[in-house]
Amino acid sequence: MVLEEVVVDVTSQSQLFNTLTAAALALLSVAPPIQAAQADYADVNSQFSRYEEGGGRMKIDIYQALALLPFTDRLNFNVNGVKDIVTGASPVANTPKLNGKPYQMLSGASIKDERDSVDGTLSYQHENGIVSLGGGRSSENDYESNFFNIDSRLDFNQKMTTLETGYGFSSDKVWAIDHCPPHCLSDNASLSSASSETTLSLDSNSPSTLSETTLSAANSDLSSASLGTTNTVTSTTYKRPDVGGDKVTHQGLLGVTQILDKDSLVQANLTYTYNGGYLSDPYKAVYASWATVPYPIYGGTFIHDARPSNRNRIALLTRYVHHFSALNSAAVHIDYRYYVDTWGVNAHTFEATWIQPVWADWKISPTVRYYSQGSADFYQPYFTAQRADGHYSSDYRLAQFGAIGGGVQVSKDFFERLNLGFGIDFYERKNNYGFNGGSGTSVDNFTFSMYTAKINVKF
Amino acid sequence: MTMNLCKRMTGHIFLLSLFCLLSGCQTVNAWERGNLAKPQMALEVDPLTSALTSHTFSSKEAASGGYGVGGGGCGCN
Numbered sequence: 001m002v003l004e005e006v007v008v009d010v011t012s013q014s015q016l017f018n019t020l021t022a023a024a025l026a027l028l029s030v031a032p033p034i035q036a037a038q039a040d041y042a043d044v045n046s047q048f049s050r051y052e053e054g055g056g057r058m059k060i061d062i063y064q065a066l067a068l069l070p071f072t073d074r075l076n077f078n079v080n081g082v083k084d085i086v087t088g089a090s091p092v093a094n095t096p097k098l099n100g101k102p103y104q105m106l107s108g109a110s111i112k113d114e115r116d117s118v119d120g121t122l123s124y125q126h127e128n129g130i131v132s133l134g135g136g137r138s139s140e141n142d143y144e145s146n147f148f149n150i151d152s153r154l155d156f157n158q159k160m161t162t163l164e165t166g167y168g169f170s171s172d173k174v175w176a177i178d179h180c181p182p183h184c185l186s187d188n189a190s191l192s193s194a195s196s197e198t199t200l201s202l203d204s205n206s207p208s209t210l211s212e213t214t215l216s217a218a219n220s221d222l223s224s225a226s227l228g229t230t231n232t233v234t235s236t237t238y239k240r241p242d243v244g245g246d247k248v249t250h251q252g253l254l255g256v257t258q259i260l261d262k263d264s265l266v267q268a269n270l271t272y273t274y275n276g277g278y279l280s281d282p283y284k285a286v287y288a289s290w291a292t293v294p295y296p297i298y299g300g301t302f303i304h305d306a307r308p309s310n311r312n313r314i315a316l317l318t319r320y321v322h323h324f325s326a327l328n329s330a331a332v333h334i335d336y337r338y339y340v341d342t343w344g345v346n347a348h349t350f351e352a353t354w355i356q357p358v359w360a361d362w363k364i365s366p367t368v369r370y371y372s373q374g375s376a377d378f379y380q381p382y383f384t385a386q387r388a389d390g391h392y393s394s395d396y397r398l399a400q401f402g403a404i405g406g407g408v409q410v411s412k413d414f415f416e417r418l419n420l421g422f423g424i425d426f427y428e429r430k431n432n433y434g435f436n437g438g439s440g441t442s443v444d445n446f447t448f449s450m451y452t453a454k455i456n457v458k459f
Numbered sequence: 460m461t462m463n464l465c466k467r468m469t470g471h472i473f474l475l476s477l478f479c480l481l482s483g484c485q486t487v488n489a490w491e492r493g494n495l496a497k498p499q500m501a502l503e504v505d506p507l508t509s510a511l512t513s514h515t516f517s518s519k520e521a522a523s524g525g526y527g528v529g530g531g532g533c534g535c536n
Contacts, residue, residue, distance in 0.1 A: 047507050051515065058536070064507045080510075090536035107536075115533060138531045145531030160487060168528030251528045257502070262491040267502060271524040283536055317525030319502060323494040331499040339522035347522035355499040363499070373521050397521055409508070423508065429519075450515070454507065 043068040047454035054447040057106070058088040074125045080136075084115040093285040093302060094381045094394050094443060102381040104443040107283070115140045119147075129154040129162070142282070145172040151253070164269070166253035175244035176282035177237050243304060245278025263323040273313040280305045286392045287382035306392050307378065313341040331355045344377035345398065346436060361413035367425070368406045375400040375438025400440035402433025407450070419456040425449065 044067045051060040063083040070076050088111055094102035119136025135148035149168035156163070255269035284305035285295055295302035317337045324330045337349040353367040376398040378391035407425030414420070428447045431440035487495075494500065503509050509526075517523035518535035 045507050047511075049511055062511060064511065066507055082510075111536070113534075117531070119530070121529075134529055136531065138533060140534050143532070143534030145533065147529065147531040149529035151528060158486060166528040168530070170531045172532045174532075174534055247532070249532065251524070253528045259487050259492075259495065261485055262487050263494050265495060265500070265502075269525050269527075271526075271528065273524055281536070313524060315522065315524030321500055321502065323497065323500055325494065329494070329497060329499070331497070333502075333504075337522070337525045339524065341521075343521075345521045347520070349522065353504075355504065357499065365504075371516075371520060371522075376521065397519060403520070409505070425512075427519075448519075450511075452508065452511075454505075 042070065042459040043456070044459070045454065045456045047452055049450055049452040051448060051450045053088070054449075056088070057446065058086065058090060058111070058448075060087075061085045076123045076125075077120065078123075079120045080118070082115070082117040082138075084113075086111060086113040086115070090283070091396055091444070092283065093287055094441070095287050096382050096384075102441050102443050105285075113140055113142065115143075128156070142177045143172065143174050145170055147171070147249075149251075160259045162257040164253065164255040164257070166251075166255075168249070168251040168253075170249040170251075172247045172249070172277075173244075174247065174278060174282060176240045178240050178283075179237060240282065243280070243282035247275060247277030247279060249276075250274045263325070265321050267317075267319040269315075269317040269319075271313075271315045271317075273311075273315075275311040275313070277309060279309060279311055280307045280393070281395055284393065284395050286394045288386075288392065289382075289384045290386060303392060305395060306390060308343065308389075308391055311341055311343055313339070315339045328357050330357065339373075343398070344438075345373060345375070347371065347373035348436070363409075363411050365409040365411075366406070367408070368404075369427075370402070370404055372402040372434040372436050373400065374434075374436030375440060380439055381441040381443070396444035396446075399431065399444055400434055400436055400438035401429055401431045401444065402435065403427060403429040404433060409452075411454075417458045419454075421452075421454045421456075423450075423452040423454075425452075 044065070046063075046065045049062040049064070051058070051062065053059070061084070064081070066078065066080045068076065068078045089106040090111060092105045092107050094104050097103050115138060117136065117138035119134060121132050121134035123130055123132040130153045132151040133148075134151075135146075137147075138145040147168065147170035149166060151164065151166035154163045155161070251271060251273045253269060253271045255267060257265060257267040259265045282305075285302040286305055287301060288303045289301060291301045291303050294300065295304070315337055316339075317335065320334045322332050324332070331354075333351075333353040333355070335349070335351040337347075339345070339347040339349070349369070349371050351367065351369040353365055355363060355365045357363050376393065378387060378389070379393050379395070379398040381394055381399075383392055383394075405425065405427040407423060409421060409423035411419055411421030426447070426449050428445075430445045431442050434440070498504065513523075513526060514530075514533070514535075518533065
């Protein structure tokens with residue numbers, strides 16, 4: 001209501017019009033995710049990023065694209081696509097050495113996976129806020145996720161305050177593609193006849209080309225299936241029958257954004273998340289000194305990663321943004337998040353970003369981040385005693401640790417329609433960086449760096 | 460027991476935040492909101508980078524959430 005009156009009353013006074021248009025847009029900025037979608041032009045963003053872990057572990061090339069399309073004054077649509085190309089190695093389990101310290105087992109530099117994700121959101125702006133409905137799908141050669149969400153933002157208190165509520169649902173399937181055990185390899189090597197319907201690629205670097213049906217058939221009845229082979233048999237992959245399953249996620253959001261004064265605003269969000277179903281990692285194994293049944297592929301004294309079948313998670317996020325007129329309109333963003341879940345994990349995240357406009361439409365944005373988490377109740381680097389609840393995990397992400405990170409983004413506007421930018425980010429995780437309690441080990445320490453190039457075009 | 464305590468603390472912190480937000484804030488008229496409208500003041504300055512970093516950290520750390528609802532899981536290792 002206020003927005004319409006302001007715009008209509010000042011159309012004949014250009015200077016005042018510009019000022020009040022900016023003010024009117026500011027009214028909308030209380031609901032930031034929708035801010036860009038409310039523009040009267042199409043906005044296309046695209047970026048390429050390379051993620052690299054230290055020690056030659058994981059490398060991921062990430063391609064992203066986001067289009068914001070205004071259908072009418074009130075109705076907007078955005079579509080978002082992501083493609084990840086993953087190669088490298090990942091930790092599988094730890095074993096105790098003679099001195100009792102753990103030794104980390106990696107998967108070998110044989111992982112190659114691709115993730116394709118696409119989602120869309122339709123947003124409608126009414127008199128007192130915005131309603132959004134979104135949905136999408138993400139698929140990998142060993143994971144599939146379908147999801148939707150609904151979100152509402154209501155402005156009140158002279159549009160100084162926005163109340164946000166949201167709900168999200170996700171239905172996922174997870175399984176594992178792994179190297180064949182020895183009997184599988186020998187069976188494959190003896191097969192020579194080819195069939196276009198059931199050809200099984202033996203190139204371990206392209207498991208994503210295998211269909212689930214083909215892999216299941218190869219796994220369940222490999223000796224009788226009519227499988228083709230390449231000329232050089234080095235290794236093959238199959239869908240493991242011993243791990244995987246379905247899981248669901250329900251998520252709720254309650255948030256408040258408040259304008260504090262003409263230069264600052266604050267936001268507080270509370271999210272509750274329920275995960276149910278198969279929540280273990282099908283690729284992780286756990287050293288268990290009492291185990292007697294050889295674990296697939298690795299053999300020896302290992303058991304499956306086994307986590308509870310449900311998880312309740314709470315995150316409280318507070319964000320503060322302040323504008324500095326005396327510093328060429330610089331802005332500072334300060335975030336703090338507290339997290340706790342029913343697996344016994346609690347975590348603190350601190351992040352600060354300074355956005356500094358400089359000469360000739362250049363912007364420089366340095367960021368610093370600190371993270372600390374406690375370990376899950378059922379995490380140990382390796383296990384020498386059985387647990388009553390039967391839950392075990394040595395996943396490095398459930399350990400106690402801390403991490404410091406930082407980076408800088410640089411961008412420049414051209415002709416008010418084009419923006420080019422690039423960024424560099426670094427991250428270092430160490431078990432002694434954290435202050436939360438629990439179990440952790442230095443063998444899980446690692447670093448990563450990320451390089452990004454981006455382009456934004458307005459039509 | 461610990462979990463219930465944490466839930467209560469979280470609730471109290473959130474209610475306290477709401478109280479702080481809704482009281483003692485000076486009225487900012489529409490024509491005074493030019494600074495708040497600047498791109499660098501948006502809570503999500505760069506949606507793609509925000510999505511990327513959020514996905515990366517939730518793949519490498521146990522904590523996630525707080526920034527919104529939506530999005531699916533992944534088999535990230």
